[in-house]
Amino acid sequence: xxxxxxxxxxxxxxxxxxxxxxxxxxxxxxxxxxxxxxxxxxxxxxxxxxxxxxxxxxxxxxxxxxxxxxxxxxxxxxxxxxxxxxxxxxxxxxxxxxxxxxxxxxxxxxxxxxxxxxxxxxxxxxxxxxxxxxxxxxxxxxxxxxxxxxxxxxxxxxxxxxxxxxxxxxxxxxxxxxxxxxxxxxxxxxxxxxxxxxxxxxxxxxxxxxxxxxxxxxxxxxxxxxxxxxxxxxxxxxxxxxxxxxxxxxxxxxxxxxxxxxxxxxxxxxxxxxxxxxxxxxxxxxxxxxxxxxxxxxxxxxxxxxxxxxxxxxxxxxxxxxxxxxxxxxxxxxxxxxxxxxxxxxxxxxxxxxxxxxxxxxxxxxxxx
Numbered sequence: 337x338x339x340x341x342x343x344x345x346x347x348x349x350x351x352x353x354x355x356x357x358x359x360x361x362x363x364x365x366x367x368x369x370x371x372x373x374x375x376x377x378x379x380x381x382x383x384x385x386x387x388x389x390x391x392x393x394x395x396x397x398x399x400x401x402x403x404x405x406x407x408x409x410x411x412x413x414x415x416x417x418x419x420x421x422x423x424x425x426x427x428x429x430x431x432x433x434x435x436x437x438x439x440x441x442x443x444x445x446x447x448x449x450x451x452x453x454x455x456x457x458x459x460x461x462x463x464x465x466x467x468x469x470x471x472x473x474x475x476x477x478x479x480x481x482x483x484x485x486x487x488x489x490x491x492x493x494x495x496x497x498x499x500x501x502x503x504x505x506x507x508x509x510x511x512x513x514x515x516x517x518x519x520x521x522x523x524x525x526x527x528x529x530x531x532x533x534x535x536x537x538x539x540x541x542x543x544x545x546x547x548x549x550x551x552x553x554x555x556x557x558x559x560x561x562x563x564x565x566x567x568x569x570x571x572x573x574x575x576x577x578x579x580x581x582x583x584x585x586x587x588x589x590x591x592x593x594x595x596x597x598x599x600x601x602x603x604x605x606x607x608x609x610x611x612x613x614x615x616x617x618x619x620x621x622x623x624x625x626x627x628x629x630x631x632x633x634x635x636x637x638x639x640x641x642x643x644x645x646x647x648x649x650x651x652x653x654x655x656x657x658x659x660x661x662x663x664x665x666x667x668x669x670x671x672x673x674x675x676x677x678x679x680x681x682x683x684x685x686x687x688x689x690x691x692x693x694x695x696x697x698x699x700x701x702x703x704x705x
Contacts, residue, residue: 342406343399350395351388358387427476428469435468436461478601507533509579509604510625513595514544516608518563521627526574534577536602537567540584540594596622632690635664638697640685646699647680648673668697672704 362380439461447457510533516522517537525531545567549560571578581602585594592613599606605623608614617624638644646660651674658673670676670683683699 339400339403342403343396346399346402347392347396351392353395354388354391355384357391358384361387423476424473427472431468431470431472432465433468434472435464435466438468439464507531508623509534509536509599509602511536511538511581511595511599511602511604511606512541513606513608513610513613514541514548514563514591515610515613516627517541517545517566518548518559519609519627520562520566521609521631522607523566523569523574525627525630526570526576531576531607533604534579535570536579536581536598536604538581538595538598540591542567542580544591592616596620599623631664632695635666635695636662638685638688640687642685643682643702644685644699645680645682646670648676648678650677662697666695666697668699671698671700673701676701 362383443457443461446460447453449456510531512522512535522531526535545560545563547560548556549564551557551560567578570576581598585597588594588597592610595606595608595613596617598604599617599622600620605625606613606617607625607627608617609626609628611626611628614624614626646662646668648658648660648670650659651657652659652669656672656674658670658675658677660668660670660673662668668683670681671686673681673683682702684702685697685699687698689696689698
């Protein structure tokens, strides 16, 4: 049915083109000079009918090949579009439109240039459209996130503001890195309810965990499986929103850089215990929640002069030093404690040193100066 409609349409187009061509031929200076058609309306009419019928027949005969070319072109475009995500198509279209709007600012000026002006104007318009589409596709995640934020802000009405106190704030998205999942303490932190917002598990982090879990190294394999077990526990046992982020950043090689990029796209925060990732994120302006810093922050405060009872378990690095540990793992260095290894002693805190790796307490035995 569509082929018949298109064939009839092309026939009509051919007839119209034939009429316009015949009319143009009649009014050319050559025939007007001869006066061949001006003195005979019948000749004019017959010539127009002949041109109309001739072009109509030509387009009618060519229409099957034209239909085939159009059909193949449409099928190719459809197959190509099906391979692209809807977000890419939308972003590319919007980017091309913006590029054309920008090109309109100086296309009029270019078109006034003699001879090549029109060609330059067309080339600039095409170039700006392609450039706009390309930029929009590469930055589609940021654009979608920005548009979503704008839409949400515009949808806030006076009535919503009045009910604002009753609406619970869910918090920013929290992107988990591989190290913090394997560490396992994130489960306990989430269980306490201190972490708000959606926990985002990127697909590339899951891939890295699976790779570690399949390692031939026994230690790595156990670490990878522990990380996967922690994720399963979080999903099954905790009342928190967990989202698997399917998209990847193929232009970025390292997982850490992908995490930071994802946090920027989602306008969220990265949860990690990786010191180096923490520093890179700080440099790039990405918010990071480091659970090692959290652990240090909630450790009991110990002040110089405070007394405590500890068991010295090993010797220290310096001569005569002994080392003990609190229940939370904090190291205590006791001056002159080497000779009391294995004994429980009363000590007095002399100083506390806070390092990136944690907190160290220096003490001396009670009764010694």
